[in-house]
Amino acid sequence: MGILEVKDVSKRFGGLKALSDVNLSVAQNTCHAIIGPNGAGKSTLLNCLVGKLIPDTGSVMFDGQSVLGRSPHEINQMGISRVFQTPEIFGDLSVFENMMIPLFARRDGAYRMHAYESVASEKELVSRALQMLEDVNMADKRHMHAASMSRGDKRRLEMAMCLIQEPKLLLLDEPTAGMARADTNNTIDLLRQIKDSRDITIAIIEHDMHVVFSLADRITVLAQGTPLVEDVPERIKGHPKVKEAYLGETAHA
């Protein structure tokens, strides 16, 4: 039984069947990639996992509990952190504050009115935030406005914000989309480091085969809203069904 169990999930937008009877099981402490051509329903599936969309049928169980009907912040508190396609960070705040907010969220829950003591007086959280910034090589940028950083730095900051919450499951939505080759490789290195250094389950949605094959332990291929095949990367590579689904797109790649 995996940490994330998706059973018979269907989602319809008007006449379009975005997902039909999707079954997916993500085993603990593995990296599971979900790939597929444009319009395969990858993002819809992801949005069903984090509470942004509610599937029409089926169930999504995380760590033995259903996530359906819960709002995004409740699902995050269950232990799922999400990295977005375009980095979602607190642009008006400093890099250091960006690290402090997830720490407060994890310690104090979804809401706590903590209006009298200063942020700086939370010595333990401050040192953890600085340690994490040290780990991702951003310590010298801690006073910067997050919005003024480069895209690669924003991506790293967003991942650090997710990791500092010590999630059980990290969801990545095309983390390298629109990135230059060098940045993509940096991101792969960062993710591999994350994977190797801690007990964490990663589910990744990705277009870039290079990223997928460098990271994933298991791959699910989604096409037209249904899982086509699920297997280890070596066997996915030459799978005829996969070639068919990607035909005209990456078949010769």
Added chain:
Amino acid sequence: MFGLEKKDLNLLIIVALLTMLAPFILNPFPTDSALAQFNAGYPDLMQRFVIYGIFAIGFNILFGLTGYLSFGHAAFLGVGSYSAVWMFKLLSMNVLPALVLSVIIAGAFSWLIGFISLRRTGIYFSILTLAFAQMSFALAYSVLTPITNGETGLQITLDDPRILGMSATADGSIPVTNIFGLEMRAATDLVIGPWSFTFSVGYYLCALVMLVAFYLSIRIFRSPFGMMLRAIKSNQTRMNYTGLNPKPYTLAAFVISGMYAGLAGGLLACMDPLAGAERMQWTASGEVVLMTILGGAGTLIGPVLGAGMIKYFENIFSKINEATLHSWFDVLPDPMENGLVWVLEHFVGAGWHLTLGVIFMLVVTFLPGGLVEGGQRIGRLFNRTKAAKDDESAATKPAE
């Protein structure tokens, strides 16, 4: 000290000095000089400075931190005033219970309005708050006449019970507001040569309350709660996906700023114990928005500066009339004098709004961060010239 960092503590000390010395600072011109009309150091106006300062400080906690623009905060100001006057009618003329009730009632009222309005964001939120404030105004003006005394306004009378005080003084007049016997209107004049300075109990009470309000707002700004409010303004999606629920945070900010408004309304009633519905009108809500933006939304001191500036213009510029202008330009040849007066008279007196509009336009265009940004730019300019001089002296030294 006070749990503040050095920078914030310095700011608090500067504000404390300015408010405590305001009777001197605002009265720079001798009483009989022609410029005396620019003096703002009389109790009535100084009280307005600090009371509207409190109002704007509170508004800034909502607007400056979360970015939610409320167009209905005057409703809480009005509710605060009504509550205070009712306390004067029923309990006693002591201002303390009146202020406490103002804050509590305004807090409860803002919770109710905030709970409904915060279901929407952006422009819809603004319109909802505006609608609620106008509804409150209409209710106060007519429907709730038994509570608000309608268009006449709520006043204290000789027949009020005042169970802990007295209905009338020994000589048969209406008692005055006080704090444990010290009357709000009590004042002493200090005359130094041609200058005259007035120190009133009412002003100093308001100033002390404002300092406490300002201090609390600094603490909120620097707290995890304040950081969360800024996070809401910055990115609500990330907020949600970080496991935080933005709704209770915004509601708490809304209620806090409503309580500040109630406190300001209560203080207005303490200085002059009557409350009218016009205090709740949308122009009053718009005014606090102007104050905050003019001074610098999201900065600590900005709202206070903005409030002071607008109240100064309202009271000083509106007093200048055609005759005053003629007396200023007496020395010019007649046609020139008449021409100049004809242009300028539209910007003073009843036309002071025009001047305010021009200033607001200039500030928003050239100093988006408000007066505070203006101050920072001037500060940087000085630092730069100073740094340049240091460089020069350093460069010239070896040659010697």
